[in-house]
Amino acid sequence: MSEDDRTRAMRSPGDGRPLPPRPGDGQRSGGAPAHRVPSAGPGAPTHKLPVAPPSQEQPPRTASPEGPPRSGGRVYGKERSGNSPVRPLRSHSQKEPSQKGPRGPRRRPRAKTILVIIAGLLVVLLVAAVGMFFWIDSRLGGIDGALDDYDGRVADTPGTNWLLVGSDSRKGLSAAQRKKLATGRSAGQRTDSMMLLHIPEGSDKPTLVSLPRDSAVTIPGRGRDKLNAAYASGGPKLLVRTVETVTGVHIDHYMEIGFAGFVDIVDAVGGVEINVRADVDDPKAGLRLKKGTQVLNGSQALGYVRTRKGGALPDFERTKRQRQFLGAVVKKAASPGVLINPFTSIPLAMSATDAVAVDSGTGAFDMLSLGLAMGDSPVTTVVPFGGNEIAGGGTAVKWDRAKALQLFDALKTDKPVPKAIIDAG
Numbered sequence: 001m002s003e004d005d006r007t008r009a010m011r012s013p014g015d016g017r018p019l020p021p022r023p024g025d026g027q028r029s030g031g032a033p034a035h036r037v038p039s040a041g042p043g044a045p046t047h048k049l050p051v052a053p054p055s056q057e058q059p060p061r062t063a064s065p066e067g068p069p070r071s072g073g074r075v076y077g078k079e080r081s082g083n084s085p086v087r088p089l090r091s092h093s094q095k096e097p098s099q100k101g102p103r104g105p106r107r108r109p110r111a112k113t114i115l116v117i118i119a120g121l122l123v124v125l126l127v128a129a130v131g132m133f134f135w136i137d138s139r140l141g142g143i144d145g146a147l148d149d150y151d152g153r154v155a156d157t158p159g160t161n162w163l164l165v166g167s168d169s170r171k172g173l174s175a176a177q178r179k180k181l182a183t184g185r186s187a188g189q190r191t192d193s194m195m196l197l198h199i200p201e202g203s204d205k206p207t208l209v210s211l212p213r214d215s216a217v218t219i220p221g222r223g224r225d226k227l228n229a230a231y232a233s234g235g236p237k238l239l240v241r242t243v244e245t246v247t248g249v250h251i252d253h254y255m256e257i258g259f260a261g262f263v264d265i266v267d268a269v270g271g272v273e274i275n276v277r278a279d280v281d282d283p284k285a286g287l288r289l290k291k292g293t294q295v296l297n298g299s300q301a302l303g304y305v306r307t308r309k310g311g312a313l314p315d316f317e318r319t320k321r322q323r324q325f326l327g328a329v330v331k332k333a334a335s336p337g338v339l340i341n342p343f344t345s346i347p348l349a350m351s352a353t354d355a356v357a358v359d360s361g362t363g364a365f366d367m368l369s370l371g372l373a374m375g376d377s378p379v380t381t382v383v384p385f386g387g388n389e390i391a392g393g394g395t396a397v398k399w400d401r402a403k404a405l406q407l408f409d410a411l412k413t414d415k416p417v418p419k420a421i422i423d424a425g
Contacts, residue, residue, distance in 0.1 A: 132349065133364050139353035140367070142360035146236040146254045153241075157250045158414035159200045162370060163243055165231070165256035166193040166305070166322070191228040191239065192306065193322045196249065198411045199373045206378035207417055208326075209407065210319035216389050216396035217246045225392035236359075247408040253366055254359040261355015263298030265329065268351040269338055271295040272328045274304065282307040301325060316382065323380045330374035379417065383407065384424040400424070 194211040213228040219242050222233065230242040240251050257265075266272055273295050280289040287303030289296075296304060305322045333352075338344045358367075384403035388395050403424055410417045 132345075136349050136353055136367070137364035139350075140362070140364065141353075141357050142362070143236050143254065143256075143357050144360050146240060146359040147251065147361065148237060150241060154244045154248055154250045154412075156252075157412040159198055159411075160252050160369070161249050161411070162197040162199070162253045162255065163240060163251045164195045164197060164326070165191050165236070165239070165254070166262065167191055167231075167256050167258050191231040193319070194227065194239075194243075195323065195326070196243070196247070196411075197370070197373065197378070198249070198414075199369065200414050202414070204416050206373040206376060207411065208323055208374075208378045208380045209411075210323055210380075210382040211243065212316075212319055212383065212385070212397050214395075214397050215383065215385070216391040216398050217242060220245060226394070226396050229392055247411075249408055249412045253362045253370070255362070255370070256357050257355050261351065262302055264351040264355055265333070265348070266296070266298040266301045268348040269329065269332045269344065271297045272301060272325065272332050274301070274325060274328055276304075280304070280307060301329070319382050323382075327374060327377070327380070330371055334371050334375040379422060381407070381417065381422045384421060 191213050194213060196209045196211060198207045198209075200206065211227060213226065215227040216224060217227050217230075219225050219230045219233075219238070221238075222229070227239075227242065231239040234241075236254055236256065240254060243249075244251055273293060275293045276289050276291055279291050280287055282288075282303065285303035285307040287300065287307055289300070289304070305318070305325050307321075308318055332338060333348055338348060356367075384400040384407065385397050386400040387398045389398045390396070403421055407417055407421045410421075
């Protein structure tokens with residue numbers, strides 16, 4: 001082995017240095033293989049690369065008097081014009097870059113603009129509230145003379161006192177409705193429930209006292225009779241005078257509602273949730289309920305407060321149900337879900353103003369204070385009673401005089417009712 005062969009053998013591939021020539025290799029052109037390619041045998045096909053014809057020399061470009069010479073070039077074998085570089089072809093999926101500059105950050109509304117929008121919404125809500133307030137006030141029906149003065153009337157007492165009356169009037173009910181609600185065909189108008197609500201001037205809770213309609217009382221000009229006889233014979237005016245005489249509490253506002261209005265108000269608020277303490281089955285009241293918490297519609301609620309079924313003392317249980325229901329319906333009516341939603345608040349306002357009758361001196365602001373007081377979970381009780389007596393040709397409920405005086409004395413002096421009296425009721 002010659003020295004050149006030994007050098008070639010020791011040279012590692014990829015060294016990058018040129019190999020020494022071999023004898024007889026001859027001259028190689030650039031790009032020729034470093035080793036000799038064996039010649040093809042006889043009969044083997046020969047493949048020769050096409051040889052490009054020699055290009056004709058272009059005459060040198062002369063400098064243009066207007067500027068430096070432009071560079072030339074060929075595009076696909078043809079002479080191109082211009083001196084700009086050739087741009088590569090782009091596929092259809094590639095898009096030309098946008099000539100517009102990058103977008104700046106989106107402008108956010110200024111704090112002043114936001115405050116103006118909020119202020120505008122508040123103004124709209126305020127105007128709507130004021131408009132509804134006056135609209136409700138204009139729809140309230142006044143009862144003339146309900147709170148007229150009379151000789152020997154009780155002087156004004158601290159706090160605000162409401163006499164709330166539910167009448168058994170069938171006014172506004174058709175024959176089909178009277179049959180459906182099981183209200184009967186009784187003519188005239190009598191009180192079905194009576195409650196005295198005291199709203200204190202201080203921070204104490206309101207007090208709601210049930211006055212059993214069959215209570216034995218002295219009616220001015222009529223003698224001893226049941227309390228509901230005062231309304232039947234002399235209307236709201238004589239009823240207010242009788243309550244003031246037997247309790248010593250000055251009545252500031254009077255409100256009553258009939259059967260038809262009662263049903264409409266309950267349906268307007270979507271029913272009320274009541275915890276029925278025992279199963280009720282009273283065909284006379286058109287009522288059949290299972291024990292437990294449930295939502296009552298208008299007709300069911302009416303039957304619930306009218307039924308005399310259940311309990312050892314039916315009338316006593318009846319007054320408890322009436323207080324329970326009144327608190328539930330007022331809370332539901334004063335809830336944000338009802339007041340804010342125009343689809344419930346407007347029908348409620350229309351039903352309430354159509355159903356409720358108040359004294360001529362009571363307005364929408366007074367009704368608002370009544371709703372707030374009832375929504376404040378008032379203390380509830382009934383006039384303490386013990387035994388019965390004969391009055392008005394029938395059996396009447398006799399009040400426990402000593403305990404009843406303690407109850408009403410607390411109300412007319414704007415003091416909390418003693419717990420023992422509340423428990424007794």
